Amino acid sequence: MTQLIGEFECKLDAKGRMVLPAALKRQMPHVERDGLVVNRGFEKHLVFYPREEWDLMTAKLAKLNQFDPKVRAFVRAFTRGATELTLDAAGRVLLPKSLLEFAGITTELVLACQFNKIEVWSKEGYDDLMGDGGVDDISSLAAEVMGDINFGI
Numbered sequence: 001m002t003q004l005i006g007e008f009e010c011k012l013d014a015k016g017r018m019v020l021p022a023a024l025k026r027q028m029p030h031v032e033r034d035g036l037v038v039n040r041g042f043e044k045h046l047v048f049y050p051r052e053e054w055d056l057m058t059a060k061l062a063k064l065n066q067f068d069p070k071v072r073a074f075v076r077a078f079t080r081g082a083t084e085l086t087l088d089a090a091g092r093v094l095l096p097k098s099l100l101e102f103a104g105i106t107t108e109l110v111l112a113c114q115f116n117k118i119e120v121w122s123k124e125g126y127d128d129l130m131g132d133g134g135v136d137d138i139s140s141l142a143a144e145v146m147g148d149i150n151f152g153i
Contacts, residue, residue, distance in 0.1 A: 004028070006111075006113050007113065011108055012107050012108075016100060017093065024118070035051050037054035038082070038093075038096070039078070039081055039083070045125065046100075047119055103121070106122065108124075109121060109123055
């Protein structure tokens with residue numbers, strides 16, 4: 001499983017292309033060959049998946065009960081707008097206009113790595129979400145989310 005780290009501020013050019021930061025490209029050695037997949041996030045953002053991670057995710061989705069209407073609705077929503085991205089010779093990816101509009105991304109954006117995927121936010125949306133360094137009370141959130149986990153220490 002890919003473990004991506006970092007937060008990167010980027011800009012789109014007039015054609016909707018973004019240069020993939022070199023520090024991020026180094027973490028994905030096959031990205032130039034295999035490309036990325038972009039789709040809608042659960043909030044008002046996009047998500048980049050390295051191709052191999054997207055394939056793992058869709059393989060899991062394919063194992064769900066396709067006779068269940070909730071499963072079909074979720075799979076339909078999750079894969080809606082999913083698009084393969086390839087890097088051009090300059091290391092840029094062209095983001096689909098419909099997905100940029102969905103996420104409210106115009107020129108400035110933030111790439112926020114999360115384990116095996118990269119969230120893509122408008123800079124304004126990310127700044128609003130994170131405020132002055134993150135969630136208002138990260139300590140309480142950590143206790144709620146992580147408090148019952150036995151880390152084996």
